[in-house]
Amino acid sequence: MNVLLIEDEKITRISLANNIRKAGYDVDTADDGEQGLQLFKKQSYDVVITDLRLPKVNGMDIVKYVKEHCQDCEVIVITAHATVTTAIEAIKLGAYDYVTKPFSPDKIIGMLEKISQFRSIIDENKSLKEKLKAYEHKNIIGKSPEMRTLLKTIHTIATHEYTVLIQGESGTGKEVVARAIHDCSHRKDKPFIAINCAAIPEPLLESELFGHEKGSFSGAIQRHLGHFERANGGTFFIDDIDDLPEPLQVKLLRVLQERELFRVGGSEIIKVDVRIICATKVRLKDQVDKGLFRGDLYYRLNIIPLIIPPLRNRLEDIPDLIEHFLSQRNSRDKLEYFTKNVYKKFLNYHWPGNVRELENIVERVIALSDINKSSDLLFDGASDDIEVNQPYEDDFPGLKEYITQKENEVIQWALKLSKYNISKAAQLLRVPRSTLRSKLEKHELEQLVE
Ligand SMILES: Nc1ncnc2c1ncn2[C@@H]1O[C@H](COP(=O)(O)OP(=O)(O)OP(=O)(O)O)[C@@H](O)[C@H]1O
Ligand SMILES: [Mg+2]
Incomplete structure (x- = not known):
């Protein structure tokens, strides 16, 4: 990281600069605000450390200038006790933090370390995003x-x-x-x-x-x-x-x-x-x-x-696909018709016609929305064929799995009703207590009653 230190007090400037260098950062120094700004304009810095009270250009103007010209550059301000309120003003302008005089150089080094860590996370994030972007394709929508x-x-x-x-x-x-x-x-x-x-x-x-x-x-x-x-x-x-x-x-x-x-x-x-x-x-x-x-x-x-996985296995792609199809048809304003209720319906549907079926629904909504303004009515008409939980061949359970699933449900229901009292639950289910016990084991539900 490149650091610019603007401090008019010679001793503070020299000793802080030495400490910053020892901590592994590059540092340039300036002894007044004007020289500081000149350096800042010439070179790019990751962090500017500036005293608030400086000859020629004051620290506050430096904070303003830096944040206006380089969003990513962090500013740490050094202030005397008397000017803490100004330091807070500086933070409002976008400064990263402040230290009050006298201060230990470690405090500033600690801040630099934090900034450096934060930067590497941001950089990593940026490069990951770029990598992902490189794989994007304008005609293929889907972030699943x-x-x-x-x-x-x-x-x-x-x-x-x-x-x-x-x-x-x-x-x-x-x-x-x-x-x-x-x-x-x-x-x-x-x-x-x-x-x-x-x-x-x-x-x-x-x-x-x-x-x-x-x-x-x-x-x-x-x-x-x-x-x-x-x-x-x-x-x-x-x-x-x-x-x-x-x-x-x-x-x-x-x-x-x-x-x-x-x-x-x-x-x-x-x-x-x-x-x-x-x-x-x-x-x-x-x-x-x-x-x-x-x-x-x-x-x-x-x-x-x-x-290519079927749409029902990547339901999270549905909102992006809807937006994409609406934008393609210059009808983004129709997004309002895709209400929470509509999405709920979509999430429970099996989409046998996959993305093409979704595209057709979007088209029908665009066509019908001009006639019918109510979203619920619109979808009743636009998606007649969407039956919630319509069984699909792949998902069709075998008889055994189905019975086991139902058995599990009814046992849990009985347990809830009997407030997890095993004898009462057995009575409700009209089976001996011992049978219920072994069923609980089978369904790994024993912990519910113990
Ligand atoms: N991931 C996607 N992003 C954007 N649009 C998609 C996506 N997948 C499918 N589509 C759209 O859905 C429609 C159907 O896609 P496509 O014709 O490629 O499907 P297909 O698998 O070849 O269908 P078929 O089996 O009937 O030949 C097209 O209009 C296509 O643009
Ligand atoms: Mg095809």
Whole structure:
């Protein structure tokens, strides 16, 4: 830390400066206010220690000047007993602290140590924030730990050439993530081409992917470039890869291995330089196990697996997403409709359509809010399909777990009613006391009655 000491009393100045140096800080000295300010203007200091009563420019003006010109620079004022009230004024102006004369140099050294510690925490915080910022991506909203990890991975893998397999439920943002990988890669100025295998009729899919030569089939009136060739130099995103028919899986494997292809009806080898990103809503490994997807292709695709968690596992991202979707549509003023009650509803919902479903709700609110001003009414209409606690397949409990859970609940209920008297609780539950005892052990509830 760099310290500037402004003190007109020679002995105090010299001895304090020596002590500060001994404590490991750099220090410049000035013997009047004017010289002090000149030094301050020339160099940057972390701390200014100034006497309040000084020739030429007084200490108070120094505090004012320093705090006006450098928010981060701390000021310690030295004052005689008679001017303590002025010292307090100085603190109001932003000074860090004051010492009254006579003082022990240790007192000032202690303050410098505190300032130094505080600075290192702030610096650390700043660099952590910068690191986090470096991973941010303008189109991917989400500060939940899951999304932060995902963003970090995106940035790490973007610069590599490996094939990426993105898995996630419908509407979780697989395409957004694929685009983010492209945007962060050195291919960013080249094309990003996306195709959805489920949306293209099977007979057309081959020529869409690989292109065809003129006359290769009836209707092929001219040469057609496939998406692989159009994406050359850039990224090719293949969505719903599990829907790719087996013969095309073989062809894709060849592209991945050899980086070359034949157009439909063509014999010329076409070299392609494309990064491939695939996505699927299903667990592709299960499809492989069931014999529905080629294992060799799966392992080629799954070099970097990315799993996007469903929205219900990162509910804390909802407020930021809502703000983002409203801002995108210049409708931030509609934020008022997302009341506490609405959020409560959102937090209990399972979001089967994930982020896309949330985006649709935001859109409906924007559209309907002009007609209907009451937030509660609006949401009754806007989210009819939101049933609180709607069961979702993944979360569906097995019968055993369900019964155990209910047993636990009813036991706790009986205990509460009987004021934790085990005999009374057993009576309420209509079971022998010994049965209740063993149940309490099973549910680890014994401590409630002991
Ligand atoms: N983290 C996110 N931040 C901002 N917007 C998001 C995010 N995730 C998804 N979206 C938005 O939600 C919508 C759906 O995203 P996307 O199309 O990428 O999902 P998907 O997983 O590819 O869906 P599908 O499985 O139906 O193909 C898009 O409008 C996208 O912009
Ligand atoms: Mg998609």
